[in-house]
Amino acid sequence: MNKGDYVELHCHSAFSLGDGATSPEALASRAAELGYTHLALTDHDDLGGAVRFSRACQAAGISPLLGAEITLWDGSHLTLIVENWDGWKNVCALLTASRTESPRGSPALDLDALAGRAGGLVALSGCPHGRLPSLLRQERHAEARAWAGSLGDIFGERFHLELWDHRTHQEASLCADLLDLARETGTPWTVTHDVHYAGASGRAVHDLLTCIRRETTLDEAHRRGWLRPSAEWCLQAPAEMARRWRSAPEGIRRTRDIAERCAGFRLTDAPPVHPRFRLPAGWASADAMLESLSRVGLRERLPEASARHWRQLEHELSIIRGMEMADHFLVVWDICRFAREHRILCQGRGSAANSLVCYALRVTAVDPVANDLLFERFLSPERPEPPDIDVDFAALDDRERVLQYVYDTYGRGHAAMVCTHVEYRGRSAIRDAVRVLGLPVATADFLAKRVDGYASARTAAEWLEMAEGKALRAVGLDPAGPKARALVKLVAGLDGLPRHRGIHSGGFVLSGTPLGECVPIEPASMPNRTVIQWDKDDCADLGVPKFDLLGLGMLKLLGRCMDLVRDGRGVEVDIGRLPMDDPAVYAQIGAADTIGLFQIESRAQANFLPRLRPTCFYDVVISVGAIRPGPMLGGQVKEMLARRRGEVPTEYPHPDLEAVLGRTHGLALFQEQLMRCAIVVSGCSAGEADRLRRAMSRKRSRDEMHAATQSIREGMAARGVAEEAAEKVLGWLEACASYTFPESHAISFALLAYASAWLRLYYPAEYLCAILNAQPMGFYPVSTLIHDARQHGVDVRPIDLAASAWDCTLEESAAVRECVSAEVTESAEVRECVSAEVDGSRARDSAGARAHSRTDALTHSRTSPAVRVGLRYVRGLGTVTGRRLKAELERGAFTSVADVVERFDSEHGLRALAAAGAFRSWIPGGPRQALWAVLGELRARRSGGPLAPVAPSRTRLPELAPAERTLMAHHVTGFDVDGHPMRHLRDYLRGLGVAELGALRGDDRRHGERVTAAGLVIVRQRPGTARGFVFVGLEDETGRLDVIITPKLYEKEREIINGNGILAVRGRLGKEDGVVNLKAETFFPLRLDEATAVVRSHDYH
Structure with a gap:
């Protein structure tokens, strides 16, 4: 027997959620250190780590073997290893069935399901929790033989008994029984080590995860025997395994035989997963339908489309046809069609906005020809990847209707969302570690609240030790004591491990073939949704296309705002047809008067916009694209502002690039600019330019970089560009590539930013009402939104059961209302209602008045409705009580205190309403008086007394002081509409x-x-x-x-x-x-x- 014959066939990574303490990458790395040539990953009912494991093994020079340890109907385990593509399809289908046909979180399979999907799989009898070892442990030998026979009938010679040696007496006895069974039945047997962590140091983290899974403490888990007795369940060296099994070497040799049998399967060679659009009757092909829709759509969107538009459309359709991607475009067209038919706002973004086909299909709102965008940034025959089409939909219920339409149209067997693997962060690691160590909840609260929200678990562990353990001492722990040391170690050990599986923000995978045979599908945490076990990076690694159907709160806000304007004023606003040269809008934006606006309300934008001084739409595009990590870290933002103001000269890396870089003052802020520069200086194709962009913007090998730049060098040489100048241009392009942002994406978002600014300027009450009903969203708390709106002249009225609905609503207001709130006493002038910080003369006197002119805006503002705050903002109601109240409001408005008490007899809810001042119309005297009266009414009702209208109480309680009223309002609603x-x-x-x-x-x-x-x-x-x-x-x-x-x-x-x-x-x-x-x-x-x-x-x- 060769000491290197052993192959580990049973390994758990952290994707055996709660039972594996090591990442797939760490397992592969450790295996390479120990000299393994092959390694299997067999997580519990899960293939979520398969892609990462495959990549890591290949990088380490190891052949990856994939499989899973499945759970059977009785809770026992069975190890399956994939032999070929049939095996992969079958294990995916088995896991899909076990997840979707069993209660969530309790996957299980019966023997019939296993028998129907056994092809291409090697089966091992499982760890000590397998059915066979369990039967032997209970001395049910006849049943054990029968079970071994059943598995033999299903898998044939691909079934093996599984033995292990973790140096425990119980296992030694079980292994002896398993060997006897193998001899009796003629079943082959093999060895595994049932690995749960890479090295012995992983034992502590595994014990922690065991306690988290069982919701207990370490001490209790020790007492109950739930923890493994040693650190033996780590990856052992092949030589050590050969030594342990030297008396039965055939078990070691058989691990090599199984590994070589399964080594031909490579997940990274997976066949493509493509959607299939269901063609309506009468269409011969997807290409024919797409071409017809595109041509008709372009005529509708641009009746006077230029010859350049038509040439571009034919160019794109030719590429789409050649790459066989028509189904992708039709799927997205159909989803957007459904949304528009149901009055759900939607807009494509990202690189899809580079496509005229997407524009013609009404998927995107950006004319790429007019904006000089490049289709090859989106789709290129030189980059054989599916198109990445991202579409934003109005958030919440509207988007859910879209998602369910996708499920219903393509079937749940062919559609599922991409998952996210939610990893431990600092706060969650501290809370779980503190709980498992049996420390007080107050300790967890104190420590977790002081860790930055996005800090990693490792950063949190380092923080615990900072300043000689100051934080630990604050909760009564000695930094050198065993509890404190254990806490730090356990928190650090959770770093990077997945805690649970979530749902991607909108990524959908659609497949023409059964998706559950490509990747396991399981129920998501949200009702009526399913997810695959891979995240977006896994999909990208394997070239699996996803459709990002994203929820965007701003679209919900804009839709609600336009509905309010239409219903209240009879004005139909179309955000796709707004005047884009309105000086008042740009003055508002330039003054950083942008609270509540899309993409331009943040602190960084508030610092940038007054320096930018935007005067046209492309300036908003620059603002959206510039305030990003890349340009800011690269120093391009400061440099561009200095050039724009004339403080430093504008220079170009080559004279021919002025036409490309003029609007950004010689700097390439956008990826499309970088590509256009390469085309201009070298004459390369757009596909070659995109190849250059991709090579420069990622960590590529020297060979890849050389291949990407060589054609550019040759093109520049052919155009007479000197070698020194050519190298300067290439160096400049490479420097730019690290921080550029997609221009198509910036334009798409700038359209929404402008629309939000326009609506807020001319319809401030409707905009406030819409944004309050669209919460949570945006950068600022509700109190700031209300305070800002009041400073812009909006009449905001408090919660009142006599007038409030569940959502915020509009009411008639006084004909004229001064814009400045009474508390701002230092201002002698009443500002115009157009904007708090916009110069009034510019807003009133600018040229180019149109349907919604500045004069109209002033008239609208002076007759602007008031905003009545809805009952949704009463914090103390709670979810269940709030639903009850909302249901009662849908039945009809309340008419009196007695009516409220009769229909909504929740004492908890009534207390919250009284504290929020919701009885103000019926009970004068403030929250205290209301609480006294309402509870009296409630007790009278419950005691069977008469339900007469509430009269002023004979007991007059002292009213709250103004400061107390404000503080109470903030406490129960988060704001005070009467003042700051x-x-x-x-x-x-x-x-x-x-x-x-x-x-x-x-x-x-x-x-x-x-x-x-x-x-x-x-x-x-x-x-x-x-x-x-x-x-x-x-x-x-x-x-x-x-x-x-x-x-x-x-x-x-x-x-x-x-x-x-x-x-x-x-x-x-x-x-x-x-x-x-x-x-x-x-x-x-x-x-x-x-x-x-x-x-x-x-x-x-």
Whole structure:
């Protein structure tokens, strides 16, 4: 026997969710270190790690063997290894059946299902939890022989008994019985080691996962015998396995025989998975239907389409025909057709916007010819990959209708969503590790809340040890003690491991053949949805096309806003036909008056837009594309602004590139620009240019880079470009490639950004009502949206059972309403309602008035409706009680307190409504008085007393002070429509020398001046591109301010910054190019315990 004969045929990775403690990559790496030539991955009822494992093994020089340990009807296990493509189809089908035909989370198969799908599979009798070992352990030998015979009948000579040696007496006895059975029945046997982690150090993490799965502590698991007795269940060296089985070498040799039998199967050579569009009667082919729809669609969208448009359309159709991709386009066309027929807003984005066919099919909203976009960025015969078509749909219920249409049209056997593997992050790792160690829940809460939301588990473990274990000491743990050391070790050990399986945001895989034979399908966590066991990266690795049917809250908002405008004003707004040269819109955007707008409301955009000073639509495109990690890290944003303002000269890497780069001042912000540059300087094809872009933007081998650049070099040489100049251009292109963004995507999103700005400018009440009903979405909390709308003249009315529906609604308002709220006393002028920060003269006097002119806007604003806040914003109702209340509202409006109590007799719910002021029309005196009266009515009803109308109580309770009312409103709804909480603290803050935030924008304030400011925290953000800097958005009754915090200061003041809803900060004022911020030097807490407890910010760190 050769010591290298052994092949491990039974390995679990972390995709045996809760029972494997090592990633597939780590298993492959460890196997290579130990000298394995083959290795099998057999996760519990799962092939989610198969693609990653295959890639890792091939990179390590190991032949990957794939399979699964399936669960049978009685809970026992059976190991299956794939021999060929029939075997792969069968194991996928078996796992699909076990997942979809059993209760979720409890997969199981019966013998008939196994018998029908046994071809191409090698079967092993399983680990000690297999049915055969279990029967032998119970001394049911006759049944064991019968079961071995049944499996032999199903699999023939491909069935083997499975033996193991983990140095335990129980296993030794079982193995002896298994060997006796093999001799009695003539069944071949083999050896495995039932691996659950790569190295012995993985035992602690496996014990942790076992406890998490069983919802118990380590101590309890030890007492109950649920943990394995040693670290033996790790991957052993082939020589060690040969030594252990030296008395029975045939078991070792047989592992090699099985491995060589199965080694011919390669998942990475999988046949393509393609959708098949169901052609209506009368169409000869998908190509014919697509060509007809495209030509008709182009005539409808562009009645005066140019010859260039028609040439481009024929060019694209020719490529689609040659690549046999017509079905892909028809599938997306059909889905978008369904959405439009059901008044569901949708819009394609990403590289699909480079396609005129997609534009003609009404999948995208961007004319790629007019915008000089390149189809080959989307689809190229030189890149034999399926097109990546992303479509946004109005979120929530509307998109769900679209998703269910896809399931119904193509069948659940041919359609499923892509999954996500939700990995352990810092907070979840801390919580699970603390619970398993038996530490108090308060310890988990304290530690987890102080870890950044996106921190990895490893980062969290490092943080626990920082500052000599300061955080551990704060919860009473000795950093050097066993509990603390175990906690740090376990948290770090969970890093990168999948915690559970989720649903991709919108990726669908459609297959003309049964999808469940290509990859296992299982029920998703959401009703009526299924997912495949692969994520988007797995699909990309294998070339499996996915259709991204994404939910976009902004489309839902825009649709609702247009409905409100149509229903309330009789005006039909079409966001596809808006005037794109409206100066008032650009003035609003340039002033960073963008709260609630799509893609341009963030802190980074608020700093960029006043410097950009947009005056046309392409400036919005630049804004959407520039505020991305790549351009910002590459320094291109600052350079472009400097060139735009004339502070530095605009230079081009080659004179011929001015036509391509002129609008971005000599810089390539977009991928299509990079491709166009290559075409201009070298005369290469668009496909070659895309090949260059892809080679430069990814980590490629030297040979790939050379192949991609050689034709460009040759083209430049043929055009007379000197070698030195050619190398300069190539170097510039490569530098640009690392940060460029798809221009087609930026234009698609810029269209929505402009539409949101236009609607908010001219229909502010309708826009606010729509955005409140579309929550959660966007960058800012609801309180900021309402405060901003009030500053723009919108009349926002509080929750009131006599007037409120479940959602927010519109009501008639006064004919004329001043725009500035009463609390902003420093302004002597009443601003026009067009915009809080837009210059009124520009908005009123600009030329080019059209159907929705500036004059119309002023008229609309002066007769603008009021927004009534809906009952959906009463926080204390809870999900179940809220549904009950919503159902009652759908039956009819409430007419009195008695009516409310009779139809909605939930004491918990009534308390929440009273606290929210919902009885204000019927019970004067505030929340206390309402609670007193309503509970009295409820008790009278429950005691059988009369249900007479509630009269003013003889007991008059003292009303809340104004500050108390505001704080209670924030506590129970998240906002106060009557005013800002900070106004009640103004006298106190003024005594501390704290400036109003709005005043910091005044001309009397100088750049670099040291000031003290305070406000509600509305946003905390720690972008990955900011080198550890943290940004906090503060708001008071006069304005907003961004605070910049260095990494060092953040670590020093972390608890104050993260633990308080109101912050006071001293620092240096920054005032440049219309942008105002504060560079923090120190923070100090305010004695406002009651206030800070109710404020909820939006945190992104």
